[in-house]
Amino acid sequence: MGTVIVITSGKGGTGKTSFCGGLGVALTELGKTVLCIDADIGLRNLDIALGMTDSVLMDFSDVMEGHCLLSRAVATHPGIPNLSLLTAPLSLSREEGVLSDFASLIEEARTQYDYVLIDSPAGLGLGFRLAACAADEAIVVSMNDLSAQRDAQRVLSQLPPTIPVIRLVLNRVKPRLFRRLGQTVDDVMDALGLPLLGLIPEDPAVLLSSNAGRPLLKGSDKGAARACRNIAKRITGVPVPLMKIGRRGMIV
Ligand SMILES: Nc1ncnc2c1ncn2[C@@H]1O[C@H](COP(=O)(O)OP(=O)(O)OP(=O)(O)O)[C@@H](O)[C@H]1O
Numbered sequence: 001m002g003t004v005i006v007i008t009s010g011k012g013g014t015g016k017t018s019f020c021g022g023l024g025v026a027l028t029e030l031g032k033t034v035l036c037i038d039a040d041i042g043l044r045n046l047d048i049a050l051g052m053t054d055s056v057l058m059d060f061s062d063v064m065e066g067h068c069l070l071s072r073a074v075a076t077h078p079g080i081p082n083l084s085l086l087t088a089p090l091s092l093s094r095e096e097g098v099l100s101d102f103a104s105l106i107e108e109a110r111t112q113y114d115y116v117l118i119d120s121p122a123g124l125g126l127g128f129r130l131a132a133c134a135a136d137e138a139i140v141v142s143m144n145d146l147s148a149q150r151d152a153q154r155v156l157s158q159l160p161p162t163i164p165v166i167r168l169v170l171n172r173v174k175p176r177l178f179r180r181l182g183q184t185v186d187d188v189m190d191a192l193g194l195p196l197l198g199l200i201p202e203d204p205a206v207l208l209s210s211n212a213g214r215p216l217l218k219g220s221d222k223g224a225a226r227a228c229r230n231i232a233k234r235i236t237g238v239p240v241p242l243m244k245i246g247r248r249g250m251i252v
């Protein structure tokens with residue numbers, strides 16, 4: 001049975017979608033089969049982060065409404081056979097019963113993939129509740145700013161109590177900014193009361209690769225790509241030391 005992980009944050013723009021795509025690819029590099037599910041109804045963009053905009057035809061509402069089987073609705077990555085995507089609809093035709101229907105879809109998916117990664121939308125609305133309803137683990141993606149950390153606290157209070165493992169990924173880390181703020185990674189962990197799964201440095205490659213329609217990890221083992229690989233290893237139980245701050249204040 002596969003592991004279902006929801007990637008969430010509360011605040012918008014913390015890097016959930018970029019991280020979900022990077023983590024998905026990194027897990028396939030470790031020999032895992034991965035289904036990424038975009039739960040951002042109306043504002044989906046995980047297909048862009050994965051370089052799969054031309055591949056998606058069906059979405060998860062097609063499965064929930066019985067229009068097609070899960071196996072037909074998922075799109076396989078053109079260059080990464082172990083990576084699939086189930087995208088979000090632009091809208092839902094109903095709200096009643098969708099949580100239990102989505103949970104059934106997830107239960108089916110976990111029988112077919114080693115990892116099911118669900119990219120939650122910002123906020124605490126229906127998309128967030130769908131994304132979290134059947135998860136075994138949660139990853140909260142936060143950043144330096146206090147508003148991101150406050151929203152993360154709010155998310156923690158709204159996650160289903162049935163999720164036993166909740167970990168923190170600190171994204172867009174700029175060591176110099178930490179110094180100027182007089183903040184440490186430990187301070188953020190203490191504020192949220194979460195164990196750290198990994199740090200992802202600020203890295204222009206995230207935007208550049210996404211805009212070029214190419215997965216972040218394709219051909220790169222630096223910066224954010226390396227951070228995603230390290231996190232994938234930790235998720236699969238391989239201990240990897242945290243990235244270090246190098247001589248010029250960069251994370252290496
Ligand atoms: N580590 C990083 N370094 C630099 N830019 C990043 C990093 N992570 C994400 N970004 C950029 O931040 C922006 C928001 O990223 P992304 O869409 O992944 O966030 P999100 O949390 O999914 O947003 P939303 O809440 O709207 O769904 C994008 O322009 C992305 O390229």
Ligand SMILES: [Mg+2]
Nearest residue numbers: 016017040121
């Ligand atoms: Mg997103």
